Every structure is written in C-alpha cells, then in structure tokens.
Amino acid sequence: MCGRADDNFGPPAWRTLGELFGPLGWEPEVKRDEVCPTDPIRFVRRATGGFDAPYGRWGLVPARMSLDEARRYATFNARVESLEDKPMFRAAFQSQRCVIPLAGFWEWPVRAGVKTRVRISRKDDKPLLVAGLWNRTVTPDGLLESCTIVTRPPTPDLGEVHDRMPALLLTKDIDAWLDAPPYQARTAALSSWQPRILTITPV
Known part of the structure; x- marks a missing residue:
C-alpha cells in the first residue's frame, strides 16, 4: 500500500536522477512533503533518445474509461501479482511501464494499539525508484496523463509497518x-529490492 508520498528531494537525489535519466529539470519549483492520490506526480518513461519525465495524475485512468468513471476506483496502487488479471492495468503492464521517483512514502502502523505515522526513505537520501504504470487518455478538457504505483509484499524490515509496500527497484x-x-518485469518488481536500505522515521 502506498497512499501518501513526498517528492521533497535534496541535492543527492537530484544528482542521482540526472545521472540515471538525464537533465530533465529535477529540482521542482514546489517541494511537497505530502503527495496524495489524484495529485500530480512525476513519472519517468522511455522517450526517443532517452527518457522524459512528465507529471501525471496519481491514479491511473485506463484506456476506454472516463475520468469520472476512474474516480470510483482506487487506481493509485496496482498489485504486481495481478497486473495481467486486472482489466484496469493489463494494457499498461504490457507496454506502458514507468518509474516513479519518490523522496519517501508514509504509512500508519499500529503498535501496541496506537496508530503512529512514519516516513520511509533511503538512509543515503537517494531517491526511491518505484515501479509504475502510465496511460494517456482524452478527456473533455484535453489529454490527461496518469500513473499508478505498483505494490508488492513487504521486505522483512517493513513487515511490521504494512502488509504491502511500493515495488522499489534497484x-x-x-x-x-x-x-x-x-x-521478467514482474520478477524484477518482486525481487529487486533488498532489506536494510530503508530507514523508518516516526513523525
């Protein structure tokens, strides 16, 4: 599960993103400590000669579905185990995969009966690179690009935080x-990430 994230990157993350994907203007005009579903979020996809990194609605709007219809569904996360089974995600999984860079994400684990808020990020302040899917649809207001975060079962160090986590990629x-x-893409999403890279910070 990933329902809150942030893109408040610092210089180490900007450098890493530039080295991986090119000089695509990684320092945002506004740094957000909390990004919610339906907010714009940046995603990276293949483009002619390299990559591009547009902002898209966090919450996939599948082909042949209107924005109003998509609002009835929680399409901001997609379980990696069922991407080929779900009509909402099947087509994007075939040919429209992306990487969603995050500075961190938030969860609310319950410990000793008390719900706490924690931020999960890399110990070295580099960006989290999350497996995602994207799509482009036509709405009455014009073209709309959207994306979703792919999730997987947690690594052992996050097992007490939530029963799902973003599918993080090395x-x-x-x-x-x-x-x-x-x-092969599914295998990468399920197995790429290793424990002990993340830090969990109560807020």
Whole structure:
C-alpha cells in the first residue's frame, strides 16, 4: 500500500536522477512533503533518445474509461501479482511501464494499539525508484496523463509497518522493469529490492 508520498528531494537525489535519466529539470519549483492520490506526480518513461519525465495524475485512468468513471476506483496502487488479471492495468503492464521517483512514502502502523505515522526513505537520501504504470487518455478538457504505483509484499524490515509496500527497484533492474517481457518485469518488481536500505522515521 502506498497512499501518501513526498517528492521533497535534496541535492543527492537530484544528482542521482540526472545521472540515471538525464537533465530533465529535477529540482521542482514546489517541494511537497505530502503527495496524495489524484495529485500530480512525476513519472519517468522511455522517450526517443532517452527518457522524459512528465507529471501525471496519481491514479491511473485506463484506456476506454472516463475520468469520472476512474474516480470510483482506487487506481493509485496496482498489485504486481495481478497486473495481467486486472482489466484496469493489463494494457499498461504490457507496454506502458514507468518509474516513479519518490523522496519517501508514509504509512500508519499500529503498535501496541496506537496508530503512529512514519516516513520511509533511503538512509543515503537517494531517491526511491518505484515501479509504475502510465496511460494517456482524452478527456473533455484535453489529454490527461496518469500513473499508478505498483505494490508488492513487504521486505522483512517493513513487515511490521504494512502488509504491502511500493515495488522499489534497484538501478540494475530499471531496464528489466521498463523493457523486458511481462514475466521478467514482474520478477524484477518482486525481487529487486533488498532489506536494510530503508530507514523508518516516526513523525
């Protein structure tokens, strides 16, 4: 599960994103400590000669579905185990995968009967690179681009935080997620991330 995130990157993250994807203007005009579903969020996809990184609605609007219809569904997360089974995500999983950079994400674990808020990020302040899907649809207001965060079961260090986590990618697995056949992409999303890279900070 990932229902709150932030893109308040610092210089180490900007450098890393530039090295990985090119000089695409990574320092935002507004740094947000909390990004919610339906807010604009940045995603990275293949483009001619490299990558581009537009902002899109966080909450996928599938092909042949209107924005009003999509609002009735929680399409901001997509379970990696069922991407090929869900009509909402099947087409995007085949050919429209992306990477969603995050500075961190938020969860609300319950410990000793008390709900606490925690921020999860990398210990080295580099960006989290999340497997995602994107789509482009036509609305009465024009073209709309949207995306969703792919989720997976948690690594052992996050097991007490939530029963799901974003499908985080190590840099070595970005190409597999973006370009490989679906079964290889799914394997990358399920196995890329390793424990002990993240830090959990109560807020």
